[in-house]
Amino acid sequence: MDSIKIDQLFERYFPSLHQEFQLKEFQKNVISNIIDGNNSLCIMPTGGGKSLIYWLSGLALEGITVVISPLIALIDEQSEKIREQGYEVLTIHGGVNAKKQVDLLKRFSKRELNPDFIFVSPERISTDGFFEHCIAIRKDDIKLIAIDEVHCVSQWGVSFRPFYKRIPVFMNEIYGVESWGPKILALTATLNSKEVVEICDEFKIRKENVIKDEQLMRTEINLKVLKFKDENEKEEKFWDLLNIHKDEKVLVYLYRKYHQRGVEDLTEMAIEKGYKAVAFHGDMSATERQKIIQAYKEDEVNVVFATNAFGMGIDIPDIRVVIHFMMPESVEQYYQEIGRAARDKGAANAYILYTNKNIQVKKTHFIDKSFPSIEALDTVFTKITGNQKKLKTLQYYDDDEVQKCLSYFLESGLISIECKGASNLKMLSDIQNDQLKEVFDSTKTKSFIKSVSNTGRSPKQIVDLIFSSVASDEVKLVKNIDKCLIINPNYEQIPVEKKEDLQQYISERKQYKHNLLDYFVYLLDESSDSRQLHQEIGNYLGVPKHKLNRIYATSKGDKVRSKSEVIIANLLYEHNVDYEYEKKLLYSAHKWIEPDFTIRMKDGREIYWEHLGMIGVESYDKRWKEKLEIYRTHFPNQLEVTYEGTMISDSTKKMLEKLQLI
Structure with missing residues (x-):
């Protein structure tokens, strides 16, 4: 989708914001890539306007956008901002009363609530079975999954959060392994090359859809x-x-x-x-x-x-x-x-x-202490499993040691998660669903695990019965559904070879982090x-070498190479001139130049404005001579030039008058 159409979408969905400022070209590129149907990884500097990217992308796809975000404060702040623009938002996190969460999700599953955006944490996605059930009911309405602060996915990074790794598992549960329905937009400010590869693998993002802002540097x-x-x-x-x-x-x-x-x-x-x-x-x-x-x-x-x-x-x-x-x-x-x-x-x-x-x-x-020792893994494995290969309920949030170790058990295949369920069925009353009533009556203790054993149903079948009955009001909840994982240990004890693999895995990551610090x-x-x-x-961070000197900020938000170019850019912006700084200009296959300023005229023509700041320096003159020949050959009558001097503001205004832009 071209830049003009993106601007039209911006004006349509955010008329008040459209009057205040312009979308940056980088934002447009990411939005266009998503609308064109590509899972995308967006790497851009902090404060660069990433929320507007998923706002506009989601609305343009004409469905629900699920935003996975790491902090309650951030979720609440973003929710409020998008509500102010007139859109409906559903927020699900620990700061919302548990009973209210169930009521909101029930209404959502029945289409009584039709939010434009759903904000949720990765931990909620990974442990809340009722949330997953309700999302599955309306999976076809969800067009975009935006994963904010996606660097938390990478086990090689310093901000690794284990349940970011469970987001792809959540997607597989809802949509199947082969192909996910919604588009994926992953966003972050900084990633190294190793982390980029891991994230692309996790979220089915092709290399060509990694879109990195060339101005990652915060030189202000x-x-x-x-x-x-x-x-x-x-x-x-x-x-x-x-x-x-x-x-x-x-x-x-x-x-x-x-x-x-x-x-x-x-x-x-x-x-x-x-x-x-x-x-x-x-x-x-x-x-x-x-x-x-x-x-x-x-x-x-x-x-x-x-x-x-x-x-x-x-x-x-x-x-x-x-x-x-x-x-x-x-x-x-x-x-x-x-x-x-x-x-x-x-x-x-x-x-x-x-x-x-x-x-x-x-x-x-x-x-070093952010990683568990093999002894700690052994102890926690025994605590979780009782050294028995049989189903267990696991209250993940109740134990810091479990939170620290569980991801290692899952990655190494020591433990499997069967489903997201509940520790028991005591929260249920007035059951109208006959199948669920049979499960409920199968055990006096109302133990979830005992119900599985007594009925012959799988854990997933039972939780589906519970959640579907809650969603359809065929049962009442006398207390909240506890967030519980139903796990299946694949070993009674951690085998020696698994311990060796875990030790190597941990040692590699420790050394990698030491190297990052060094x-x-x-x-x-x-x-x-x-x-x-x-x-x-x-x-x-991968900024192209010829972009490293772009350190001076302009009113539009671009970074340019000199203070003189700041003056020119600010005057262009002040007079509402449609321009791009150092836009690539192809003149033959795989060959291009970058004019200082590309001016889009009202009649559709483009004018290329070069500011010559170092005329008289031999190497500079040589490069300019080559560039000038390209303009004369391929872009005749489209070049305008200003020169360095103390009257740069005056010469810029005269150029704008000449081009009839003021």
Whole structure:
């Protein structure tokens, strides 16, 4: 679908937003790719407008969009924003009353609710059988699955969340293994090449449908690297920085919640020093964290000390300072987290403070301990299975150790998930469905596992009976359906060869993460200034080399190479001129040039505007001579030129007058 049609769709579905700003070409490319029927992976910088991509893509496909998002706060924020545009939204997460969730899903399954968007967490998708049942009823109405923060899928990444890996299993359950009905749109800000391959494999995305914004660099954020001999020297500098930025919105990343120089400890010290400070970490309830985010937005507090629980998708436009008091694990994590700053595109500062000790502690206390030991896997396997090969119910959310180990059991084939069910049938009453009544009466204890044994029905058959009866009001719930996995151990104990495989698997991932950290430290040590560090990170993230010097932001949101080009671009934007910066211009098969500005005239013609900033430099003159010959041969009468000088604004306005654009 071409750019003009995308603009027409934007105006149709979002008339008020269309009046405020223009879609970026990158956004249009992703939207077009989805509408044309391609599963897509979209990699774009934080604050780049990814939510609008799945909003418009989903509406253009004329069906329901399911958005899988990692945080309740983010789900609620996005839900509210799309409701403000006049669209109906269904949100399902732990912050919504359980009885209300069942009622909403029942109404959805009966088509009494017809939302444009459904927001849900990966954990909900992976453990809530009633949600899956109701989605299956209306599977043909769902046209798009948008997976936000998709980097959490990759086991090689620092943000791995095991139940992101279960999203493809959910899709297989609903649609079958061979072909999924809805299109897939996976979105994130940073991925390395290994993670891209894994995500494409998981979500049936072809290589040509990986769409990466060439402007991943956030050069409006000034990067400052500060290395110290010890922690005392580092902390002294930290308080100096906080004092310098006393009246600005500051985000401090720590990773450790408690103990000396952890989130809680430094928050208390900051409050004692008179700062409007607050702690933020994963042990807080969703409600508590949402209140903190709101207070931060409204300047009731201006310093947040946080673990990486403060991150993905939290949209606060005016954070001016990010301080890493502790070392991130990788380039990707660092760039994700500094991306919390300057979402309004204003200037910001990001400081990273570290010692050699921090690097070693990050490896031994954070990276290594994020993996279970073989002994821990053995213990948890016994806890889950009782060392028996028979069906079990598993309350996944009740045990941190189980959450840490279960994905390893599933990946290695030690345990299979039969279905998403319930631990017992005691929540059922007034059963009108005869088949379910038979199951219910088959056991005095109402044990789910006993019901399977006594009736000869499979676990999946029984949960389908339960959920279909709930959806059709053939049964009443006296209490909420508990979120329970029905598992089938494939071994009584972990075999020796499986332990060896698991040990190798874990060792490989530990070493990989150590290498990511070592490379990040290398970049910090070797980069002399903010510009070089941005460019090294951009190169690592796959930004084409000739794009690395595009560091100056324009009013339109483009990044250009010089301050003179900023002036030209801003005047074009100010006068509503339809232009693209450095758009590829083919002049023969597989050969192209990139004009500084491609101007679309009102009569449909294109004019190519080159600003010559370095005339007189031999190498520059040589390249320009070659380019000029291409224009004269292939694009006669379409070239316009301006030159570097102190009167660039005047020469730009004269050019606009000549072209009758003002």
